[in-house]
Amino acid sequence: MKSITANLQLRNLTKNYGASLAPAVDSVSLSIASGELVSLLGPSGCGKTTTLRMIAGLVLQDSGDITINGESIANRPVHERNIGMVFQNYALFPHMTIHDNVAFGLRMRSFKAAERDRRVSEALEIVQLGSFAQRTPAELSGGQQQRVALARALVIEPSVLLLDEPLGALDKNLREDMQVELRRIQKSLGITTVIVTHDQEEALTLSDRVVVMKGGKLEQVGTPRDVYCRPESRFVAEFIGSSNFLEGTVQAHDNKHAVVEAGAFGLLKVDRPLAEGARISVALRPEDIELLPLETASSSEPYNCVRCSISEVLYKGFVSHIYAKTAEGQLIKVSVQNKVGHSEMTKYSPGQTYLAHWPIESNIVLK
């Protein structure tokens, strides 16, 4: 199978399902490089599927343009777009064998039988289902059906591969295996790929870039590290991972840092200069917070610390989520990693008081 270099561009893509509704997709512009894997991530109803279906031609945009290698495909019918699509429930042809399912796209392209069979075998080898060619979809497991759907989409050498929650119906372990598999195949073929998911972990694992959507608009676009470590808005900080949010007013700054007065949380020091008097919010990842016993904590720590007492400890296996309260009753979430051997569970228990402390870089200033 060859890969085609194809960069995909969306320009002001807009779709409104009804005049009385808010647009499902609202002026989305995005540029995807050849061979890149981009995931669309966002809560239910934010327009991910609609965006993907517009690229495939299954939904007609109201306005905006879609181009592949600079050529507009926005007004071509579905069957002329040469796009490979994997559907959430795989949508295999139940009346055809696995071989015929994969061969379908080639047959529509009038390939000779010999060449068709060769390519089908090759595609089935790639997804490691070579020996299943003569079965019907009903005779395969969910994970196998998923791989057939992938082979069927890839065998036509599409310019772009689209996947709508392809792993949603699989159980957790299988899903993780398939993520690795998908990533391997995508990289080896170098095919431009857009994948829709509402599983943040999946998006972070698979993608070169993550596109976070909200209410039909792009909220943030960036590498997995970007969107996790540098969320630009409260929405992103909350949707990907979890966060504590601290509000405050900038008191002072030099050219590298600023000091923020944050009420119950005392003074925060952040690693960027900010205008004095500005109201800002800061996101703080629970795993960045360290709980120091009061007696060992240096009481002179002026910034980024707060005294709190534990109200609840939730054991999650390799981490524990600890909910603690400041003296003023503000809730603060802390994650600590558990190690078999030292039992952190017995270490932290409700009622104990600690000093929560975190480094300067952990304060993420939101827009």
Added chain:
Amino acid sequence: MKPHRQPLVYLLMTLPGVLFLLVAFIAPVVVMLSSSFLTQTSQGIDLPITFSNYWRVIDTPLYGHVIWITLRISLYTTLLALFVGFPIAMVIARGGPFYSRLAIIIVVAPLVVSVVIRTYGWSLLLANNKSGVLNWTLAHLGFGPIATHLMYTETAVVLGSLHVFLPMMVLPLSSAIARVNPAVEEAAGTLGANGWRLLWYIMLPLCKPGILAGASVVFSLTAASFVTPAILGGSYALMLGNLVEQQILAVYDWPFGSALAVVMVLLIYGVNGLAGWAFDSKHLPRASRGLALRRAPRLRGSLS
């Protein structure tokens, strides 16, 4: 969870229906079958047991001709119903609430009016004189005084039967179409199938059970019909049903009428069985399995 009931309860539940069928169907069939092997005498139906009624059906060219006409009319009606019915069924299954309901009403509404009345309606439309609605309209469009002579032809019977039996095709078809996962069609589209190929490679094979059910009902009802050919076919498009009626009510030859009726029933079963066999691809070599000849979808699995 399935409700768990005793077999006895099931038996009691089905008893009224079974009794009704026994009395209203099995008993007359037994009477008809047995009298077809007897002889009509001036005193009534009597022994000896004989095959002569059946010989007469086979021997007389007229009866072979009528069987042929019956098959032909039924086949044309079935095919037309399929062609006309499929798009309607598509609208019912996929057209959105408004068009779907509209199509159902249009298809089902005529059922409220009796077949006899509807068929007389057709005879007004098709009448072979100036005042037939079709001829009148054509005359006013400049096609000459009497442009068509459709009344008392097989065409008239096919049209009338189509009108009566179309719902029997559309309803099973639309439920078959509704069961096809729309994503399967979309997948075929992304793989390069345009409208016609979608229909041929995906929709028709997946709707095969619905098509067979609809075709079987329409064919059987048309082949057994009596009112429509009597009114629209006259003596030029006689069907088996009319022959049976003549023999029993006009000629008073019950045994021969019964033999004709038995032939009609066997013919209908035969065609149904043959069609079922032909469209079940299991006995065909894989390469020659045509498009409409693909294996029916399983209920389990990827369609969920």
